[in-house]
Amino acid sequence: MTRYNHVTDDVVKKLVSICGEQYVTTSEPLRHSYMARGIMGLEAVLPEVIVRPADVEEVSQILVIANEHLIPVTPAAGGLSGGFALPAIEPGGIYMDMTRMNRLTVDTENRVMIVEPGVKSGDAWRIFKVKYPEWAPPIPDGAPPAATILGDAIERGFSLVTGVYGPQADMIMGLEVVLPTGDIFRTGSWALDGAKPFYRWGLGPNPDGLFLGSQGSMGIITKAAIKIVPHPHHKTVVAYGGQNWDDIIKPAWEISKHELGVAENTVMVQGGNWPLVMTRWPKSNVPTDYEFYKKLGISEYWMNYEIWAWSDEELEYVKKKIDETYKWYEEEAGTKCPQWKLHPKQVASRLKKPNKIAIPYSLWQAGFLFITWYTPWLESPAMMEEYCAKMEEYGFPPTMWVASIDHARQAIVMPILCFDSTEPGIYDKIREFNTETTRSFLKKGWLNYRPDPFVHAPETFSRAPNFYRMLVKFRKVLDPNLILHPGRLAIPWEAVTDMPSPLQGDGE
Amino acid sequence: MTSLEDLRRINARCIHCRACQYAYSGEPDRQGETEEYTGMLQGCPAGIYYGWEGYYNSGKQWIARAWLNGEIEPSQELLKVVEACTTCGMCETQCPNYINTVEVTEALRAAVIEAGVEPLPRHKIIGDRVHDEELRNPYNEPRNQRTAWYDGEVDRKDAKVAYFVGCTGSYRQQDIAKHTASILKKLGIDFTVMTQEVCCGSPILRTGQRDKFREVMEENLELFKDFDLLVFSCAGCYKTFRNDYPRFSGKPLPFKVRHTVELVYDLIKEGKLEIKKEYPKKVTWHDPCHSIRHVGLAIEKEILAQSDNWLIDSRKAEKAKEEHFEIPRVVLRAIPGLDLHEMYRIKGDSFCCGAGGGVKTQFPDMALAAAKERLREAASTGAEVLMTSCPFCVTNFTDGVKALREEQEATGEKKPGADLEVVELLQVLDELIE
Structure with missing residues (x-):
């Protein structure tokens, strides 16, 4: 099992040199203030340091530091995924509060908006109401106004037009991703320098699916181009x-x-x-x-x-x-x-x-x-x-x-x-309730969406070992030191469950 | 329920949805007059100023939970975070789970201090002054000078109505006390003021110094117990008597309480008062958190506390709360010539002036930043007068206007809000009521 290091004073100094003193804290009360247990997850560990990057470059530099020091990183903005928006593994590590990255741009000609992680549904709704009343941002319906559009999209969530357009992830036209190693790239047509995000499948095989639903465990999404929809009144x-x-x-x-x-x-x-x-x-x-x-x-x-x-x-x-x-x-x-x-x-x-x-x-x-x-x-x-x-x-x-x-x-x-x-x-x-219902439903071929990494994911992947092996391979390629929050994918397996790993016999 | 432990189950309702960070979190389609003021808007003075989650109520609820679960140690660092909040209650308005957010914050402050942490330096000073029997006020003024502003007969045994002046009216804004006494006389109310009145305890209760608060509460309850009605000019004193004394004494108040603006409202509604003199000015109104939002929320929760069916009674409770929010508006509309232009964030969603909860004393920069934000909003209405009825709001806005004027002079740039005249409604009422 992966052993992580604690955040040291030296690491904090490096984070300060990246983001500035104003945006890094180890304050105990402030670290507790990010805690959440409920809504969608019950397990959470206290982060050791909170950092609030301003842009993609700072995100990248933070990940490089985390890799150098083998410190786990949890990215979150709205934090509405309950416990799963928080560190789930000891010793907590770096919590990356993405709320400062809250820029929104809208292109009505190509019917797409570009959002950063901190853009909240209520803010987007206000901006569209005032500036683009004939268009609607596909915000999550039923989620509180402080839920972020990007959080919903990368969770493949439910939007106000999901009944017609499908899960929110289907609305994505391109992503900007920072890999755990610090590399930055874009997907879809957006990958071509100067191109607009007008064609999702872009320049070749599209890796979007690796990041959507991974809750940041494969890489940190710092921008998403998302379709906007007509808004009849x-x-x-x-x-x-x-x-x-x-x-x-x-x-x-x-x-x-x-x-x-x-x-x-x-x-x-x-x-x-x-x-x-x-x-x-x-x-x-x-x-x-x-x-x-x-x-x-x-x-x-x-x-x-x-x-x-x-x-x-x-x-x-x-x-x-x-x-x-x-x-x-x-x-x-x-x-x-x-x-x-x-x-x-x-x-x-x-x-x-x-x-x-x-x-x-x-x-x-x-x-x-x-x-x-x-x-x-x-x-x-x-x-x-x-x-x-x-x-x-x-x-x-x-x-x-x-x-x-x-x-x-x-x-x-x-x-x-x-x-x-x-x-x-x-x-x-x-x-116990989750385990019993999960076992019964999986037998019937029903899928948990937003799995609990401690119950749903192990139970599901135990029944889909080949898929899990593939996921682990991708994860290890993208995140060789496994520094990113395990999200809901139960990677590394041992961090979340005592059940036999689907990788047994694979040298694990 | 006064201790944090008492509030454990209420605090446990928090799912960290963060709706409490916004004014109009439940009205995203709300149409404002300008592009800036429309839809839901950030509404927490501390959160806006500091940025970190722990300064918003949403973060404080989880700090409180950590405390309740024994996961965080008492410290000055903790106290500094939880004291940097005006306890304005904007968050409480937003919470669909009816969490008593301000009570939780105040109880957390008290719990930290009761665990042995020294109150923050300036809070300790005001606590010590109120505790001092020679003073019994946070302004370091002699107790025997408390009613020096008043030229009427004090300590009358035959009066059934007492005017609770409060420390600010007694020592700092004596003109407001004089205007209030004058209004009461004009309204034909037979009242007295009491030389042995002591600080209501609001600033020390808000900052977690509960032992000292209980002392002054007991003294006041004993002093005023035989009156039928207590009248107030200070929003903070009024809220403390009305909402907090019954909670901390465990008994209903032995007298009725009413803010002077509410008294005027009562008479207008009953058709017993007509204001004839004109006030020909363009005015915007700032709802004081204490006398408007907190009392409105208390009215709502008092109805729900008696209800065995919230599904039905929640509407009735909300209506009663909204009726309370209308009180100053009814009074303002009764003033001939007064041209009222409402700000965007009003009533339960009003943005705090920035002074309450011990913030003006301990965190003056944050208080000033909040005042300037509110002044900018007031200026957006085109009003020439920012009217309110709270000594702390008046002081903080006056400081805000001064700061904006200085910035204007220094930069040569026009600062919205710098030209506003800050006016206490009671002063205007005294000038208009004949």
Whole structure:
């Protein structure tokens, strides 16, 4: 296993010489202030030094120093990946706070924006609102306004147009990457000096995929060229209820599968179950019986369709076609899928971007965790059924959210684990829950998106050893000293799990 | 709930989403008048000034968690970070998890000091002065001169209303105390002022010196216990009595409390007061954090504390909070000729003047930077007058204007905000009410 060195005074001096004294600190309270355990990760180690580079050159120089001294490096900007935006391995090492790198440029002619790691969704939304109102930045939907666009993109996350365009990573037209060795390069057409980022596949085999989803474990992305999308201002949200998961998933498939026409207008298709409403409030201060929510007009299960159109006529047409599909489905399936009468304030609230909709699940008790899985769209009801049953068995409320990716090709299934983070032993219980569900789902061929490196990644890679071997080979080429945060990839394996490594027999 | 341990479960709600760093974090589509002031904007004076995560509330919540988990040692270094916050509560407005951010910060400060760390030098000085029975104020002024500004009869036993003047009104901004007394007289309120009044304790509570705070709180509660109503001109004293005394004494206040601006509002709403004199000026209004945001947030949380269904009652609670934020606006709109031009960040999302929480005393550069940022925003409205009702806001803005004028002179460049006239609303009300 890789043994890392501590950050010494000499290393701090070198970091100061790169970034300036104002942007390097070893202050104990300031190091603690970056900590986060929750949302998407529970494990985190205190960094030894925080450094705030101003540009790509400084990032490169820091990595050279880290390599020379064999010190682990964790890059982060929004830090919203919970524990995984923090060092995950001892002894903490260098935490690279990327928030000073917050430049945004927009090219409406080529329909692309270039963002640095520190550009936050709320800032980008404001800039577009003022300067480019006919265009929208594909910001993460549901993520807080301080979430960064780049963080979402390199996580292959969910944007406000994912239902049509696919995961955020599909919107990328080029990357600027600093390798752990300090080398800087660009991908796509952008790799050619002076060329615009207009063609993703660029000059040859495109390495983007090695960096997207690696959470910085293969290299640090310092710029991304990301597609922007047209922003029509005729918008609404319609919602339909259902008696079970099938009732919300199957009609959405009927609407989305044609891909053209109405499917193009339904930029976001997302739904859930009634505990998704309940667990946004304190457990002790909200009714826990469905009857109360039923009286409010909340279906047990529902699906929202966010519609964007160029005119009110087009908007009405899309609504009519969705309604027709639901009527057909009700007859076909012998079920009831009543349209939810949304108050204009509810519509406005759902159209708001970015929003804070995902934050209040901490109110239920005192902490929550998003766990995300990808399944083929029509298999998602089975997953959600099993997940909800297991959550209840473990004593968690069965809070579930689901959304379409790329015209209901895939489902992003996201249980929200609401728990009391002050309860002794709760993290062991969560790990046990994660392990049990992960083992069951992997057997069915469902994938964890944003794996927990301590549970999901080892469990997944144990079942995909050839792929893991390939990943390790790439990692060792790019990062020979393994100085970058292991991200979610469980590299090096021994740092995160006691399970037998898929590399056993490979001289490991 | 006063100790950090009491707040453990509330602090545990923080997921480090960082929404608290922004004004209007929940209104990204908010339309402003200018390109600069639109959408969500940075809203934390300390975070903007220092840049490091630990100076934002989002970082402080996790420092507090480290403290609660025994992962960080008490030190001056720690205290310096957690004291560099105006406790303005902008962060608390933003938090969808209803975290009492300011209470956590103040409790963390107290915990560090109670663990044996000396208060920061200037905070210690004001703490010692308030502790001194010969002074009982942070300004090092003799206690027996506290009511020297007042020419009426003091310590009246027959009055049911007392005017709690506060240390700033008593010793530094006596004109505000005089204007307030004059307003009360004009409104026909039979009141008195008390020679044995002592510092409300706000600056020492904010800076973590709780033992000393409890002493003065007890003295004040005992002194005023037989009154029906206490009236205030100082936003900080008002907030401390209204929000903090019940929390720390464990009992409801034995009297009602009202800020003078609220009294005027009550009379306007009841149709008992009509202002006839004109104030023909273009004005922008700065909401004092203590009397507007903190009281509004407290109103909201008081309703929720009584509720067994937050899903339903949260709207009612928010409405009550918003109604409180309207109070100064109702008063300003009742002034003939006053042309009100609101700044972009207002009410719960108002940007702090930079003086509160012990910052003006210990971190004057940060206080000045915040004042200048707010003055620039005020100037963007085209107003000639920046009006507020808080002695600390008035002082810090006055210092900010002075600094901007000096910069203007030194550089020859026009500095937005340098031409603003900083005015206390109570002074204007006294001039207008007949």
